[in-house]
Amino acid sequence: MFGFRLAKRDQALPGGQVLAFGIGLIVALAFGAVLLVVAGHSPVEIYLKMADAAFGSPQAWSTTLTQAVPLGLAGLAVAVAGSMGLWNIGAEGQIIAGAIAGSWVARLGPDLPGPMLITLMLIGAAIGGGLLALGPAIARAHLGVNEIITTLMLNEIALRTVRYLVNGPWKDPTSIGFPVAPELPEQAALPTLFERADISVLIAAAVLIVFGFYAARSKWGFELRIAGSSEKAAEYVGISLKRKILTVLVLSGAIAGLVGGLRLGATDRIVEGVAEGWGFAGIIVAALALMRPSGVAAVAIAFGALRVGGVAIKGQGVPASIAEIIQALVLLGALGAAVFTTYRIVGPNSNSGGDATSRDMSEVAS
Amino acid sequence: MTAVELDGIWKRFPGVIANAGASLTVAPGSVHAVLGENGAGKTTLMNVLAGVYRPDEGTVRLDGVEQSFSKPADAIAAGVGMVYQEFRLIPTFTVTENVALGSAPAVLSKSSMEKQVGELAERFGLHTEPGREVWQLSMGERQRVEILKALWRNAQVLILDEPTAVLTPNEAAELGRITATMAAEGRSIIFISHKLDEVKTFCDEATVLRGGKTVASSLSVDDLDAGRMAELMVGEATAVSQRRVRTTVVGERVLDVDNIIVHDIHGRAVVNDVSLVVGRGEIVGIAGVAGNGQRPLADAIAGLRQASTGTVSVTHTDITGMDARTRNSHGLAYVPEDRIGVGLAPRMNAIDNAIMRNYRTLGDGPLIDFGQAESRAASLIERYNIKVGRVDQPLAGLSGGNLQRLLVGRELDDEPVVLIAAQPTRGLDVQGVKAIQDILVEQATDGVGILLISEDLEELFALSDRLLVMHEGAVVGEFDPDTATRQEVGAAMAGAHASEGSAH
Incomplete structure (x- = not known):
């Protein structure tokens, strides 16, 4: 319009993602400060409260990490698919499928010893999530059906299925009023690690470290990155794209399913809202990590801290809406600033790439 | 009176001069061929006429009136229509919807629109069904929809960019009848082509571009023969590239390609029964105008594309059934045409x-x-x-x-024992070209058999031990670069009969 436009950088800004996150955070906090002043609060005081609630004590850390577990694993699920250019929008449904499968395992073997039962539940949950992703995976690999649509639609199927189960076959006969599933066996609860955190923190950390490393250093991860960079280049070096799409989407579903299994520990029983939006939050986490599995953990902890801090300041008399606006601003700021790691602003008189752009525009117009 | 007059057109892109004072004059009611090698500046010049590019210098006149197009819509309003090689149609829309898109009356009745489109098609002999969705149509029918789109906007000048490249011979003949009908109504058709026979059949006059300049304007096609056309397109033999003398002893066969046929998704044979051999330490060049089967041939040898029939062997091992990775591990290396992305x-x-x-x-x-x-x-x-x-x-x-x-x-x-190098120096600067050519010569001297696919005749003459020419998917001639002339090779590239050019 005024001649300013974005041009792609020749090379991504080194360390740009961390910088973008920092700048986004500062800009968002500045905007938030204005809102807080208008609402009659001291921004410094409120921001310190947020930081304290997220990181100020072992208890604070345990809360933050507990939030970071589902965020990190759901983010990993999306990023694994994203690193080869696939969009798994169905982590939400795969979490539900994982929770259903985990509950089903617990119903089959209610008398198994704790460690064995928990292990089987988690394996079952991963298989459940993977199975829900299998359909979209086959359709994409063999028929070229857009995985965004299929994974998104299956969220709805998963949600209706869990609703049916807790209202029908799995309804606790002793419950009165609001229908719920019976509680899981006591020994299925995940052991506590410290303060409020249970061992899901260790499980998630292990999965994130192993995958982060494996995706970056293995032949498998290398092939994933070639396919993500250019499908034709992948075919040229003899990578089977069909098999790759199939395994990656199912793996992505399995990781999301694992979240469902771990969430059962937090809810004691399967409930309709077992996924609680974690699957969709995972998309944001993965996007902020630029679809790199190795970057997911740091983003998940930061995101978790923001949620914990946001909840804490609601207790300080700050309107809930302002707390949520600040959270949203930080994400918006970080995602917005991330654009500038790969793009730069070009003025109206610059010549570079101008022909290409005006040509693109005119092709659209023709 | 001229329908189109392009005069002194200059167009520069970063690092490239696409048009260096090119000109073109087209008479009303004529079919005018624009000829030239790839990179001669044909498409850029046509895009200037179609309002896609603004020329750096030069004037565009229609019916004697100077024009200044800042966008394609301006050119369309002035009566210029362009049919690109890649069709710009919406597959899930019907023929009528595509034709009327963007220029339909505010209130429209589907049936009356279809009737109008049908009548327009009838008038020019464009066989089509106005109510069908475009994805169901053949390439020839889609092209007719593109032409209808231009006629619907009342184009007086219609540019067809290599229109026969996607057509079967029957469809091409029909296109010739359509352009003749339009010319009879007083419209002008600009026909971009590489193929001599269709230029002679379909067109009245021809303008030849080389290196961004017009080297011959408004020749009567009757004065054009294969030798003359090749000479104009390729130019006189210039001594830019020295013949690279190698003391090679061509050894045993390292690459054997036997009767390869490759079909595209429309079932056309894009590689039509090609057989060739490359010996140890030999550079075999393949010349040809772009789009005559070189790319699918290279892909089929490298295993990126399935050949319908035929066999490929590397050092007497049949690799036909192997995938790209296994072929590579048998000593077949491939520098594909798309260096970025493939x-x-x-x-x-x-x-x-x-x-x-x-x-x-x-x-x-x-x-x-x-x-x-x-x-x-x-x-x-x-x-x-x-x-x-x-x-x-x-x-x-x-x-x-x-x-x-x-x-x-x-x-x-x-x-590797065999290297397929497709357009290995295209788009590089002089030093870059030399570096790659040095590597190829050095490798051949070390015994690698090289299949060099290029559109640069100078390069092929400088490097090849033997030179094959591809036209419409087939090898139509074999030449010895030490004795053949560029005109002979150029004529074979343009589709003159192999017997005329085969100097072996």
Whole structure:
């Protein structure tokens, strides 16, 4: 319009993602400060409260990490698919499928010893999530059906299925009023690690470290990155794209399913809202990590801290809406600033790439 | 009176001069051919006329009135329509919807629109069904929809960019009848082509471009024969590239291609029964105008594309049933035409790209030994003098010459017996061209058999031991570069009968 436009950088800004996150955070906090002043609060005081609630004590850390577990694993699920250019929008449904499968395992073997039962539940949950992703995976690999649509639609199927189960076959006969599933066996609860955190923190950390490393250093991860960079280049070096799409989407579903299994520990029983939006939050986490599995953990902890801090300041008399606006601003700021790691602003008189752009525009117009 | 007059058109792009004072004059009611090699500036000149580009210098006149187009809509309003090689149709819309898109009356009745489109089609003999959706149509029918689109907007000048490239012979003949009908109504048709026979059949006059300049304007096609056309398109033999003398002894056959046929998705044979051999230490050149089957032939030999019939052998081992990876491990290296996106992965870094062929052998288990990978990359970078800023940054910032040396170097890293090099110097600057040609000559001297596919005749004459010409998917001639003339080869490229040009 005024001649300013974005041009792609020749090379991504080194360390740009961390910088973008920092700048986004500062800009968002500045905007938030204005809102807080208008609402009659001291921004410094409120921001310190947020930081304290997220990181100020072992208890604070345990809360933050507990939030970071589902965020990190759901983010990993999306990023694994994203690193080869696939969009798994169905982590939400795969979490539900994982929770259903985990509950089903617990119903089959209610008398198994704790460690064995928990292990089987988690394996079952991963298989459940993977199975829900299998359909979209086959359709994409063999028929070229857009995985965004299929994974998104299956969220709805998963949600209706869990609703049916807790209202029908799995309804606790002793419950009165609001229908719920019976509680899981006591020994299925995940052991506590410290303060409020249970061992899901260790499980998630292990999965994130192993995958982060494996995706970056293995032949498998290398092939994933070639396919993500250019499908034709992948075919040229003899990578089977069909098999790759199939395994990656199912793996992505399995990781999301694992979240469902771990969430059962937090809810004691399967409930309709077992996924609680974690699957969709995972998309944001993965996007902020630029679809790199190795970057997911740091983003998940930061995101978790923001949620914990946001909840804490609601207790300080700050309107809930302002707390949520600040959270949203930080994400918006970080995602917005991330654009500038790969793009730069070009003025109206610059010549570079101008022909290409005006040509693109005119092709659209023709 | 002239319908179209382009005069002194200059158009520069960063690093390239596409048009250097080109001109074109088209009479009303005529079919006018624009001829030229790839890169001669035909498409740029047509895009200037169609309002896609603004010329840096020069004037555009229609019916004697000077025009200044700032966007394609201006050119359309002035009566210029262009049919691109890649059709711009919406597959899920009907013929009528595509034709009327963007220029329909505010209130429209579907049936009356279909009737109007049908009548317009009838008038020009464009057989089509106005109510059908475009995805159901053949390429020929889609092209007719594109022409209808232009006629619907009342185009007086219609530009057809290599219109027969996607057509069957019958469809091409029908297109000839359609253009004749339009010309009879007083409209002007500009017909971009490489093919002499159709220029002679369909067109009245021809203008030839070379190197962005007009070298012959408004020749009568009756004065045009294969030799004259080739001479105009290719130019006199210029001594830019010295013949590279090698003391090669061509050894045993290392590449055997027997009766390869490749079909495209429309079932046309894009490679039509090609057989060739390459000996140890031999460079076999393949000349041809772009789109005459060179790319599918190279892809089929490399295993990226399925051949319908025929066999490929490397050092007497039949590799026909093998996938691209296995063929590569049998000593077949491939520098594809698209160096970025096929040969190299642009979003990955130099190390990743350097090991793309052999990462499976770097490290025993599932992990890649990145220490070994780095030293591989470092040795390639040193040996082939590749200038990279940082090896851990995406390739996107490297120049074409550096990219190509990385690609060629990587393909040669595992000491192949056969190298297929498709357009290996296209788009490179003089030094870049020389570096790649030096590597090819050095490798041939070391005994690698090279199949060199190029559109640059000078390069082919300078490097090849034998020169094959492809036309419409078939090998139509074989020449000895030491004795053949560029005109003979050019005539074969333009589709003159093989018997005329085959000087063997």
